Amino acid sequence: MLSYLDVTKLYGEVKALDGVTVEFRPGVVNALLGPNGSGKSTMMKMAVGLVRPDSGQVRVNGVDPARDPLAARRIVGYSPEEIVLYESLTPAELFSFVGSIYGVRGDAFGERTNVLIRLFRLEECMGKLIGELSHGNRRKVSIALALLHDPEVIILDEPFSGLDPQAGKILKELLRKYASEGRTVLFSTHVLELAEAVADRVTILHRGRVVGFGTPSDLKERLAAADLETAFLKATGLSEEVRGLLETLWGS
């Protein structure tokens, strides 16, 4: 379980999060949506103690990441939006290093890494330097690293960005599988069709506030929208604004 209770975060005078209260429950796939700068990444970073809330509470399976970030990082598998890896190491070397930090030992580690390598079709990349890999393959390595220690809570920031359709399909299946095992799964995306197809529950964030929460069908019904995209635009108040701007652009 990943929960946020009345969480506020300020960057200077900018309110990144403004009294956010939301629960991401285990057993379902949760999607976090929102325009750029809406606070999605800030929320996710809070779960591993990279950002501390100014007020309010964050809990990851009962652990407060602000007080005990190390415990939170052991529970969470986190893949950030910006891929951060050692470019002069190979994925094989990086898997061994990260596995050691998490204290993963023995055959279980070997089996899990080989499954992840095969799932993401990383076999041919394993001996190359990460600096030589394409953006998509680096993304796969980053996601595989987040899953290496068999985490209870999986948080992936824009995981589908740069993935090929095959890897995207595998990731969708993987997220559903983790959720079906009773783990907490949260990912962010800008692709609303993807969220609609994969997520059981959707949270829409706008200017640091939760402006929509529920299943995709609940949201569509509540906002009288034909699809999630329309629901998203209505929830974020962008629908009218976009229409007005388009009219200005075409001079009509």
Place this chain on the structure above:
Amino acid sequence: MARWSEIAGILAKEATYRARRGTGVGRSRLAGLVGGGLVKSNLLGALLFTGMSLFFCAVAVVDQRFVVPMLGVLGLVELLVGAFATASTVHVILTEGLLEPLSTLPVTESDVRLALLSVGVYWGGLSMVFTVIPGALLVATKRGSWAVALWGTLEAVTLLLLAFGVGYLLGALSPKYTRSRISRALQTVAWLLFFGFGLLFQLLPPRAAGFVGEVGVPRWLLAIPPFSFPAAAMGVRESALVSLALSVLSVAVLRAGAGRLWTAASSRRFALPPSPPAGRWSLTVGRLQPLKKDLRLLAMNPRMLASTAYYAVIGPALVVAPMLADAVTGNSGIGRFLPAIGLFFGGVGGAGVYYLYALDAEGARLLYHLPLTRGGVARQKALTLTVTVSPMVLLVGVVGALSGGVPTGLAAVLTYGLTLIGSAMLNSAILAKRLPREPSAWTQETFSKGTLGLLMLAEFVVFGAAAAAAAVPAVLFGGAGSDLLSTAAALVESIFTLYLGWRRTRWLRDPV
């Protein structure tokens, strides 16, 4: 302002910003020092170098014998600092892909090329000529010898061109990554040779002590640039020929460097050998993986490998080698003092752990997501340094065994090794505490030069005093009993340093 000069200014500013990213130095603070036009970006450097040049050449005004040594050494400073700074700037531009955003803009290739090649000037490189010219002018004015001004100016310009050429070559030779062992070995040797230039300063004083007539240095040095330039001003014909030859050569080196740099910048990708075939991967985990990771990063980064080797191994080896020679011939009584010397080496050597933080570079951002304490990282880096320096520790042990028997060798290994681990942990804990709180790259700019300078100075003083205190009984009394007392004192101090280092890292429980 021409388009290429505008691009050069932006590239220089961005390269400096990227090199210092994560250190808390804001773009606005950098803007005051770098970029913003040719004059502005060189003004501060010009003032500093002018001050240095006048200060050093003041002595040459009083005594003509100092003209050649002073203008020669200042020339070396210009060459080394200029080449190093140019190589660093170019390296950042290539590895960070700073030219890539330009590829989508309507700028011509010649503009980009000109901007890239003049980036050293916009970084502040032009100010390097003020290392030599003001001093040469001062000497020329006071001594009424305008030949010194003429040859001094030629020296400054020649060395600037050479510094840019060498900097372009070194910077372009260092792609961000390469799997080729041969390429990495060659780059490491190149960097070692480059750092080795500093040895000239160590070699000069004893040689320069024997002045030759009016010139002030041994005759052989007059034929070696940059000493040949001021010597030419004093009428030495061979020096004039060598200096003019170097001026021509510097243009050739600049052309070659510029060509190599442009090839590297426009290709961006470097030829890599084929990767190993796919198959089932047998991956290992364990406590030594972080050490393996650091050693691998060190092996993959020729510049850092050369820096670490130079500081931790080659430097002490230069001190130990003569002792070893004496010990082999049996002429040495050094064995009595080796435990104390080991204590000093270990204590001062611990500061080398700084290089191992810069190794992580951009990859350090990953560490912020992992369950790692700062103390854990500090101990890890200390372990890597100990492993890296261990050949030197063993060499000191060999010297001890040869000059004073196996127990002396063992004592030297213990004092060197234990103090090294302790000092490395102490240094590492201080640095780990200062790592940025937000996920950041760790580079050589992550820690302030002031902190590093103070640390090194403090270690020289503290471990110098500790080693001297341990050596007192052996110096004052002589005999086996007092030697044993010296060894025991050095060992106690080593164990105390180890304890302090261990305690300091244990206290650091904050996450990275």
